[in-house]
Amino acid sequence: MIDFNAFHKITYGLFIVSSGDRMKGNGFISNTVFQVTSDPPKFAVCCNKDNYTSGLIKNSGVFSVSVLEQETAPDILGRFGFRSGRDFNKLEGMSIRYGQTDVPIILNASIAFLECKVTQTVDTGTHLIFIGDLVQSEVLDKTKEPLTYLYYRQVKKGTAPKNAPTYIDKSKLETSKNVGQFKKYKCAACGYIYDEEKENIRFSDLPADWLCPVCGSEKSDFIEV
Amino acid sequence: MIDFNAFHKITYGLFIVSSGDRMKGNGFISNTVFQVTSDPPKFAVCCNKDNYTSGLIKNSGVFSVSVLEQETAPDILGRFGFRSGRDFNKLEGMSIRYGQTDVPIILNASIAFLECKVTQTVDTGTHLIFIGDLVQSEVLDKTKEPLTYLYYRQVKKGTAPKNAPTYIDKSKLETSKNVGQFKKYKCAACGYIYDEEKENIRFSDLPADWLCPVCGSEKSDFIEV
Numbered sequence: 001m002i003d004f005n006a007f008h009k010i011t012y013g014l015f016i017v018s019s020g021d022r023m024k025g026n027g028f029i030s031n032t033v034f035q036v037t038s039d040p041p042k043f044a045v046c047c048n049k050d051n052y053t054s055g056l057i058k059n060s061g062v063f064s065v066s067v068l069e070q071e072t073a074p075d076i077l078g079r080f081g082f083r084s085g086r087d088f089n090k091l092e093g094m095s096i097r098y099g100q101t102d103v104p105i106i107l108n109a110s111i112a113f114l115e116c117k118v119t120q121t122v123d124t125g126t127h128l129i130f131i132g133d134l135v136q137s138e139v140l141d142k143t144k145e146p147l148t149y150l151y152y153r154q155v156k157k158g159t160a161p162k163n164a165p166t167y168i169d170k171s172k173l174e175t176s177k178n179v180g181q182f183k184k185y186k187c188a189a190c191g192y193i194y195d196e197e198k199e200n201i202r203f204s205d206l207p208a209d210w211l212c213p214v215c216g217s218e219k220s221d222f223i224e225v
Numbered sequence: 226m227i228d229f230n231a232f233h234k235i236t237y238g239l240f241i242v243s244s245g246d247r248m249k250g251n252g253f254i255s256n257t258v259f260q261v262t263s264d265p266p267k268f269a270v271c272c273n274k275d276n277y278t279s280g281l282i283k284n285s286g287v288f289s290v291s292v293l294e295q296e297t298a299p300d301i302l303g304r305f306g307f308r309s310g311r312d313f314n315k316l317e318g319m320s321i322r323y324g325q326t327d328v329p330i331i332l333n334a335s336i337a338f339l340e341c342k343v344t345q346t347v348d349t350g351t352h353l354i355f356i357g358d359l360v361q362s363e364v365l366d367k368t369k370e371p372l373t374y375l376y377y378r379q380v381k382k383g384t385a386p387k388n389a390p391t392y393i394d395k396s397k398l399e400t401s402k403n404v405g406q407f408k409k410y411k412c413a414a415c416g417y418i419y420d421e422e423k424e425n426i427r428f429s430d431l432p433a434d435w436l437c438p439v440c441g442s443e444k445s446d447f448i449e450v
Binding site: 001002003004005006007009010011012013014015032033034035036037038039040041042044046067111112113114120122124125126127129131134136137138139142146148149150164165166167168 | 226227228229230231232234235236237238239240257258259260261262263264265266267269271292336337338339345347349350351352354356359361362363364367371373374375389390391392393
């Protein structure tokens with residue numbers, strides 16, 4: 001038996017993994033960043049092959065990791081987690097530092113960062129694991145706690161996008177209550193579409209304090225389309 | 226510049242990763258367990274090549290992950306985290322379930338478990354990353370929170386053993402205060418030796434609420450040897 005609820009007992013942080021150079025860069029929200037050796041310090045990130053950033057890491061051979069603070073604003077999570085760098089320039093207007101390798105490092109909502117040079121790439125099926133030697137690391141804010149995936153799910157009511165290694169089709173977590181026609185609801189603030197068919201949960205069944213995963217607007221700001 | 230304090234901003238859980246079969250089994254405390262793909266569900270563990278369990282995973286091709294609860298007793302952390310299965314049978318007296326692959330699954334202090342069959346092994350230098358297809362998973366206790374590495378370090382005052390991917394030589398975190406002779410201190414309860422030379426922190430400089438990492442005894446229970 002596979003109980004998908006067991007997956008939620010594994011603790012992760014939440015990060016922006018970025019790649020590219022001074023001309024073209026992108027980043028995405030990742031929960032799978034981890035140290036693989038201490039001597040020398042090596043770090044790994046796990047990235048869906050379809051992610052725009054995945055191609056940038058392959059081409060440039062570098063990536064950065066920005067460790068998000070606990071109270072990261074929803075627009076940062078929406079910008080980097082639920083939209084694609086193919087559609088718009090995610091880095092525009094962001095606070096960026098370029099690393100020793102010229103990789104962009106996102107400073108918004110970040111309490112620390114790592115900069116790595118890829119030494120190994122592992123194909124795991126839908127995802128690639130990029131393993132890199134640490135080039136530099138720095139703490140940006142000593143006073144703040146890192147955002148954890150649990151906090152994001154429990155307090156922020158956030159979900160994983162389809163490309164995340166930890167994405168769970170909600171129909172696997174509970175018996176689907178969906179019969180008959182599915183509806184779509186649009187966030188009046190940012191235009192995000194909540195699609196009942198994709199989410200497998202009726203919009204009316206979402207908790208009252210559920211927030212738009214892109215911009216953080218309240219449930220009452222959504223209109224049926 | 227490499228700031229080792231940045232490494233501590235990366236969030237991890239704490240787990241017992243076990244391997245072997247009904248005849249011979251072992252487990253160790255790991256903080257690097259993560260999901261790598263969702264379809265099919267695959268999980269990875271990172272394991273020092275010198276770890277006894279590492280050899281068992283290579284030989285048996287299976288591993289289990291027990292997700293530890295927040296209030297895991299120090300003797301469980303000491304038994305699986307700071308002692309080697311080469312020296313004694315860690316599984317003796319423990320509550321064990323054998324999985325579909327016959328891999329031992331530790332149930333003590335565990336709120337969920339995963340059982341995996343290795344499909345890929347990645348050599349990263351001092352450590353191996355074992356990637357496995359999920360065979361089964363189960364939640365054992367819905368009511369308890371998982372233990373995080375941060376909670377272990379901050380509340381339990383625990384440290385990483387030398388074989389951990391996240392081990393940090395403390396001299397890299399702060400200017401070493403050690404001049405002159407190093408001393409050793411023995412835990413009167415369990416015999417654990419605190420070696421100032423290895424730890425790079427004077428025993429007297431440890432906080433008053435520091436606990437023996439093996440059995441949880443208080444600092445005052447240690448005697449100079």
